[in-house]
Amino acid sequence: MTKDKPSTVFVVDDDDAVRTSLRLLLKSVGLPVETFASAQEFLDAYDADRAGSLVLDIRMPGMSGLELQQKLNDMHAIVPIVFITGHGDVPMAVEAMQHGAVDFIQKPFRDQDLIDRINQALEKDRENRNGLRERDAIRQRIGHLTPREREVLELVTKGKANKVIAGDLDVSQRTVEIHRARVMEKMGASSLAHLVRMVIEADRAQ
Amino acid sequence: MATNAAQELEALLDAAVDAVIVINHRSEIMTFNRSAERLFGYSEEQVRGRNVSMLMPEPYRSAHDSYVGAYLNTGRARIIGIGREIAALRADGSVFPAALSVGQIRGAEPARFVGFIQDITTRKAAIEALRFERDRAQTYLDVAEVILLALDEHGCVTMINRRGQEILGYSEAELVGSDWFETCLPDAVRADRRARFAAELALQLPPQSESRAEILTRSGERRLIAWRTTALLDPQGQAIGCLASGEDITERQTAEDALRQSEALLRSAQRLAHLGNFEIVHPNGPQKWSEQMYEVLGLPRTHSPMTVAEFAETIVHPDDREHFFREWAAARAGLKRFDFEFRIRRADGELRYIHSQGTITTHPDGELVIGTLQDITERKHAEHELRVGQERLTHVARLSTMGEMATGLAHEINQPLTAIATYAQAAVRMMDAPGGADPTDLRDALVQIVSQSLRAGEVIRRLRSFVKTRTAHSEQLEVNRLVEDIRILAVPDARVNDVRLVLQLDPASPLVAGDPVQLQQVLLNLIRNAIDATCECPTALRELTISTRPLGDGVEVAVVDHAGGIPESVAQNLFNPFYTTKETGTGLGLAISRSIITAHRGKLSYRPTPGGGTTFYFTLPQLVGV
Numbered sequence: 107m108t109k110d111k112p113s114t115v116f117v118v119d120d121d122d123a124v125r126t127s128l129r130l131l132l133k134s135v136g137l138p139v140e141t142f143a144s145a146q147e148f149l150d151a152y153d154a155d156r157a158g159s160l161v162l163d164i165r166m167p168g169m170s171g172l173e174l175q176q177k178l179n180d181m182h183a184i185v186p187i188v189f190i191t192g193h194g195d196v197p198m199a200v201e202a203m204q205h206g207a208v209d210f211i212q213k214p215f216r217d218q219d220l221i222d223r224i225n226q227a228l229e230k231d232r233e234n235r236n237g238l239r240e241r242d243a244i245r246q247r248i249g250h251l252t253p254r255e256r257e258v259l260e261l262v263t264k265g266k267a268n269k270v271i272a273g274d275l276d277v278s279q280r281t282v283e284i285h286r287a288r289v290m291e292k293m294g295a296s297s298l299a300h301l302v303r304m305v306i307e308a309d310r311a312q
Numbered sequence: 313m314a315t316n317a318a319q320e321l322e323a324l325l326d327a328a329v330d331a332v333i334v335i336n337h338r339s340e341i342m343t344f345n346r347s348a349e350r351l352f353g354y355s356e357e358q359v360r361g362r363n364v365s366m367l368m369p370e371p372y373r374s375a376h377d378s379y380v381g382a383y384l385n386t387g388r389a390r391i392i393g394i395g396r397e398i399a400a401l402r403a404d405g406s407v408f409p410a411a412l413s414v415g416q417i418r419g420a421e422p423a424r425f426v427g428f429i430q431d432i433t434t435r436k437a438a439i440e441a442l443r444f445e446r447d448r449a450q451t452y453l454d455v456a457e458v459i460l461l462a463l464d465e466h467g468c469v470t471m472i473n474r475r476g477q478e479i480l481g482y483s484e485a486e487l488v489g490s491d492w493f494e495t496c497l498p499d500a501v502r503a504d505r506r507a508r509f510a511a512e513l514a515l516q517l518p519p520q521s522e523s524r525a526e527i528l529t530r531s532g533e534r535r536l537i538a539w540r541t542t543a544l545l546d547p548q549g550q551a552i553g554c555l556a557s558g559e560d561i562t563e564r565q566t567a568e569d570a571l572r573q574s575e576a577l578l579r580s581a582q583r584l585a586h587l588g589n590f591e592i593v594h595p596n597g598p599q600k601w602s603e604q605m606y607e608v609l610g611l612p613r614t615h616s617p618m619t620v621a622e623f624a625e626t627i628v629h630p631d632d633r634e635h636f637f638r639e640w641a642a643a644r645a646g647l648k649r650f651d652f653e654f655r656i657r658r659a660d661g662e663l664r665y666i667h668s669q670g671t672i673t674t675h676p677d678g679e680l681v682i683g684t685l686q687d688i689t690e691r692k693h694a695e696h697e698l699r700v701g702q703e704r705l706t707h708v709a710r711l712s713t714m715g716e717m718a719t720g721l722a723h724e725i726n727q728p729l730t731a732i733a734t735y736a737q738a739a740v741r742m743m744d745a746p747g748g749a750d751p752t753d754l755r756d757a758l759v760q761i762v763s764q765s766l767r768a769g770e771v772i773r774r775l776r777s778f779v780k781t782r783t784a785h786s787e788q789l790e791v792n793r794l795v796e797d798i799r800i801l802a803v804p805d806a807r808v809n810d811v812r813l814v815l816q817l818d819p820a821s822p823l824v825a826g827d828p829v830q831l832q833q834v835l836l837n838l839i840r841n842a843i844d845a846t847c848e849c850p851t852a853l854r855e856l857t858i859s860t861r862p863l864g865d866g867v868e869v870a871v872v873d874h875a876g877g878i879p880e881s882v883a884q885n886l887f888n889p890f891y892t893t894k895e896t897g898t899g900l901g902l903a904i905s906r907s908i909i910t911a912h913r914g915k916l917s918y919r920p921t922p923g924g925g926t927t928f929y930f931t932l933p934q935l936v937g938v
Contacts, residue, residue, distance in 0.1 A: 121727045121730075121731070123727065123728060123731035123760060123763075123764050123767075124727055124730050124731050124734065126731075126760065127730075127731045127732075127734035127735040127738060127757075127760065128734055130734070130735065130738040130753065130756075130757060131734050131735075131737060131738035131741065133738075134738045134741040134742045134745065135741060165723070165807070165808060165810075167807060167810060167812065168810075168851075170810065192722065192723045192726050193722055193723075193726065194719055194722065213726050213727070213729070213730040214726065214729045214730040214732075214733040214734070215730070215733070215734075216737070217734065217737035217738070217741065
């Protein structure tokens with residue numbers, strides 16, 4: 107899971123012709139493609155570490171596209187989804203957007219529209235994965251703080267003054283200043299604002 | 313002089329028409345004139361000196377001597393000077409009635425009597441005849457089944473017979489002398505009848521003039537009498553009353569009224585039904601047509617009835633003539649009932665449909681044909697309208713079913729379109745790529761485009777053939793093929809509703825005859841309903857099975873679901889038109905499906921699916937002769 111690993115477009119559609127034509131199209135623009143004939147097939151092969159995006163038919167026998175999205179959300183999977191819908195499936199598409207889909211596109215579609223959406227999704231995936239890496243780093247740094255330093259971090263990022271923190275922790279103001287400097291150093295924060303942003307980032311997406 | 317007087321007397325006696333007999337006091341015959349000889353058959357010589365009682369039959373003979381004796385002793389005469397009718401005895405022993413008058417010859421001593429005897433046989437017979445006539449007349453009056461009534465010039469009853477008394481409920485004594493008009497006529501007609509009576513007396517009416525009027529009986533009942541009256545004239549030709557005979561026609565009138573009514577009823581019924589009846593003797597016998605026959609055929613009343621051959625040649629529509637002759641020949645050959653339809657071209661050029669029924673029996677001059685002709689044109693038109701209406705309704709139901717399946721069908725067409733667009737765009741991109749396209753990839757794309765175009769075209773073709781307006785027709789069908797063919801329309805609907813469709817087709821299913829589109833409509837309707845019932849179910853139950861299997865002399869097609877079954881309240885109305893449980897349903901689907909299957913001589917019904925759910929099924933009879 108390095109930044110350099112190539113992203114894959116995963117296509118899930120039960121219609122052989124649609125699936126095969128999509129594979130051909132995406133291949134023609136140089137995107138790596140893997141296709142699946144059912145949601146279950148994709149789920150069985152799913153690897154959270156693989157970068158990429160999911161092109162998903164919203165209606166399918168057995169597990170539908172919406173059901174697959176729900177399952178992936180339950181697994182905290184971050185793979186961005188572009189839904190393919192038929193006419194009259196707009197209410198379902200709206201539901202899919204509410205549950206975090208990147209976008210949807212109605213069949214039949216212009217190749218460029220689809221490719222643009224797929225690229226958007228791949229970009230989102232890259233961002234997600236970068237964000238994840240950043241968060242992991244912050245959490246690691248937080249993990250290296252002493253219990254007293256973690257208490258100081260919590261109170262500082264709540265915006266409390268050193269004197270107040272000293273009172274709360276029943277230590278001298280000087281001691282607080284020393285802990286605070288060490289926290290700033292261990293976390294690699296250039297300012298208080300930076301420190302607060304890192305804490306918020308670490309708390310996100312539990 | 314004395315001799316002369318005796319001779320004159322003798323001549324006188326001989327000339328007398330009556331028999332003259334003179335007897336003495338001992339009843340011995342002294343004189344017996346010529347008429348007496350002729351009357352009794354004795355000569356004077358044979359009877360002279362003999363007792364006159366020889367001329368009398370018993371019991372007069374025995375009584376005679378004592379009678380004469382008594383007269384001589386008492387002087388009291390019983391017949392002398394009076395005359396009486398007696399019985400007399402001829403020489404040949406025959407007895408005849410006679411009128412006898414007796415006189416005593418004065419001055420003769422001892423006494424002498426002269427008797428004059430007349431044969432009254434003829435007169436007696438005439439009187440008898442008269443009496444007999446009178447009695448017979450009375451009998452006639454009394455046995456006559458008509459009222460016989462005589463009125464005097466004041467209108468009072470002078471005679472009424474027994475029948476009249478019976479009808480009126482009065483005795484002869486009560487009626488004779490009473491005012492006829494006051495006693496026996498109801499108020500409403502009294503004045504009229506009096507006026508008529510006056511006219512009768514004034515001799516203003518012809519003899520035996522006829523009239524009808526009601527009379528009033530003693531019990532208050534009214535009877536209708538047909539009167540025949542004639543004036544009674546005196547020798548000077550003056551009317552002195554009238555004689556009437558009256559027949560009680562109350563019942564007959566009622567019967568006549570009833571008959572007239574039923575004839576009128578028949579006429580109007582025939583008019584209403586456009587139905588005429590005929591009775592003809594084929595080929596050249598008498599022809600009888602009812603009034604309505606002319607109306608039905610559009611001929612004037614004055615037209616004479618036609619023979620069958622004339623009818624066929626001039627009235628029957630040329631296109632139906634052969635059919636007409638065939639039916640007619642078949643009925644004649646079998647001497648049986650006929651019942652067939654044909655068209656006619658009426659005189660006014662109008663085309664009408666005719667239904668004819670009747671019987672043919674033998675007749676000395678050929679065959680007796682009795683039957684009816686009915687104009688059924690309106691019924692034919694109505695039937696046509698009905699058929700067209702039903703076809704339209706069936707079509708509407710089909711469209712409606714299609715409408716419900718539109719989402720799935722749109723999807724089914726959208727899929728190949730999407731594939732086509734995507735393949736084509738991929739091909740373009742491949743060709744635009746530096747170094748050009750791989751010919752194999754390009755070829756694959758083009759082959760797929762063709763195949764997907766055909767796929768979309770097939771869906772549209774099925775859809776069109778299913779929804780287009782058409783006239784029902786029957787053809788030979790494989791049921792399994794029918795199910796396979798409907799699959800392309802049913803699967804998308806199942807797909808969009810996330811319902812699996814499973815086919816279980818028994819290869820042994822027989823051929824049937826029917827309208828493929830109508831049967832597909834039924835099947836699609838059952839599948840559609842099953843999908844609706846199923847789509848709320850958990851995934852495991854979202855499966856429909858469509859099965860075929862041979863059953864008895866035919867085949868059963870079933871659509872099996874595993875949904876919740878049919879609530880009792882719904883089941884009661886399930887096949888009623890316009891009953892629906894769906895928000896957008898027409899309520900026509902099942903009603904029309906059932907009528908389609910019934911028209912195919914099959915049966916459409918349902919039963920519970922073992923383990924839950926409902927199985928709708930229909931049967932179709934095997935195609936005969938295959």
